[in-house]
Every structure is written in C-alpha cells, then in structure tokens.
Amino acid sequence: MDVEYIKDQLTFHRDFPKKGIVFLDIFPLLRDPITFETLITHFVHHVTSYTITKSPTRKIDVIVGLDARGFLLGPIIALRLGAAFVPVRKQGKLPGPCVGASYEKEYGVDIFEMQENAIQPGQSVIVIDDLIATGGSARAAGELVAKQGGKTLEYLFIIELMFFRAGTKLDAPAYSIVQSDD
Ligand SMILES: O=P(O)(O)OC[C@H]1O[C@H](OP(=O)(O)OP(=O)(O)O)[C@H](O)[C@@H]1O
Numbered sequence: 001m002d003v004e005y006i007k008d009q010l011t012f013h014r015d016f017p018k019k020g021i022v023f024l025d026i027f028p029l030l031r032d033p034i035t036f037e038t039l040i041t042h043f044v045h046h047v048t049s050y051t052i053t054k055s056p057t058r059k060i061d062v063i064v065g066l067d068a069r070g071f072l073l074g075p076i077i078a079l080r081l082g083a084a085f086v087p088v089r090k091q092g093k094l095p096g097p098c099v100g101a102s103y104e105k106e107y108g109v110d111i112f113e114m115q116e117n118a119i120q121p122g123q124s125v126i127v128i129d130d131l132i133a134t135g136g137s138a139r140a141a142g143e144l145v146a147k148q149g150g151k152t153l154e155y156l157f158i159i160e161l162m163f164f165r166a167g168t169k170l171d172a173p174a175y176s177i178v179q180s181d182d
C-alpha cells in the first residue's frame with residue numbers, strides 16, 4: 001500500500017540534465033508531508049525489522065548519506081534510529097583530512113569524499129541515497145566506509161533504476177522501496 005502511494009508521486013523528466021537521460025525526480029514526495037512521513041517510516045520499519053538483525057550489536061551505528069539527495073533522508077532516519085549521520089560529499093566540499101574514491105555515473109565521473117575518522121573500525125553502517133542508477137555512487141560510498149573499517153550492512157534507496165539490475169556489484173545487499181520498470 002505505502003509502496004504504491006510513494007510510486008505514484010515519483011515523476012520522470014525526459015532529456016534532463018542532458019539529451020537521452022530520463023531523470024527521476026523525488027522532490028514531489030517531499031512536498032507532501034504524509035508521503036514524506038510514509039517514506040521515512042517505511043525505511044525505519046525496514047531497518048528495525050530486517051537490517052538490524054544482521055548487526056552483531058543489534059544496532060546501527062552510522063547512517064551514511066550521499067551528496068546531495070541522500071542528505072534529505074539520512075539525517076531523519078539516523079535520528080529515529082539513534083545513530084550518527086555521516087555525509088559523503090563530492091570532492092572539495094569537506095574540511096580537514098578526507099578519504100576519497102572515484103566513480104562513474106550515468107552522466108559523468110566524480111570523486112566522493114568522507115572525513116577521516118567519521119566512522120570507527122567495526123561500526124555497523126547503512127548507506128542511503130534517493131536512487132541507484134548505475135550503482136557507481138553507492139559503490140564508491142561503500143569503498144569509503146570500508147576504508148575506515150566500517151561494515152556496510154545494507155544500501156537503501158527509494159527507487160532502483162533499471163541499470164542497477166544490469167549487474168553492478170556492491171559489498172552488501174541493496175534494498176529499494178520501488179523497482180522502476182521503464
Ligand atoms: O547509481 P549512480 O549512477 O551512481 O547514480 C545515482 C546518483 O546520481 C544522483 O546524484 P547526482 O550525482 O546526480 O548528484 P546530485 O544529488 O547532487 O544531483 C542520485 O541522487 C544518486 O546519488
């Protein structure tokens with residue numbers, strides 16, 4: 001029921017940001033407080049009923065959110081779970097020593113960074129973003145978590161675009177509320 005509710009409000013834009021790309025816009029979900037609440041509750045329920053059982057301490061220590069749309073979801077979920085929130089940002093945006101990882105996306109190449117010691121060795125981590133397309137961003141984020149000694153238990157997304165099903169390998173399972181069929 002909540003899946004259909006969320007799916008109905010996702011919108012697609014052809015040829016954005018460049019020709020040939022069908023851009024998926026999640027912002028309509030955030031415009032409606034009931035939809036936004038449904039979305040967050042869905043993620044929190046998934047984590048508490050499924051993901052947490054895979055953590056040795058039965059606790060999620062860190063939610064990692066990806067620049068920029070992962071920042072809209074990650075801190076809220078972190079607060080609800082009593083976990084830390086750690087941002088992964090595009091290169092040059094975070095102060096102090098950082099660890100980095102490069103990745104290729106649907107429409108370009110980028111470098112992600114995370115502040116050094118933002119994650120402690122052995123901590124249980126969930127990575128969250130709005131969507132997964134090629135999986136390049138998620139894979140780079142997982143690399144940063146691993147570089148700091150963290151353990152990614154799961155990758156969470158609102159929607160998984162078809163490219164991901166074509167075979168990107170991550171070091172932990174990916175969970176998406178909606179599967180795209182375009
Ligand atoms: O699975 P991938 O092919 O890596 O693509 C998914 C990523 O692309 C989008 O972000 P984008 O890099 O466009 O940045 P933005 O959030 O700053 O718009 C999206 O929010 C994901 O982070």
Ligand SMILES: Nc1ncnc2[nH]cnc12
Pocket residue numbers: 021022023024025105106107131133134161
């Ligand atoms: N098709 C798409 N729509 C929205 N964000 C994206 N990020 C990468 N591919 C995307």
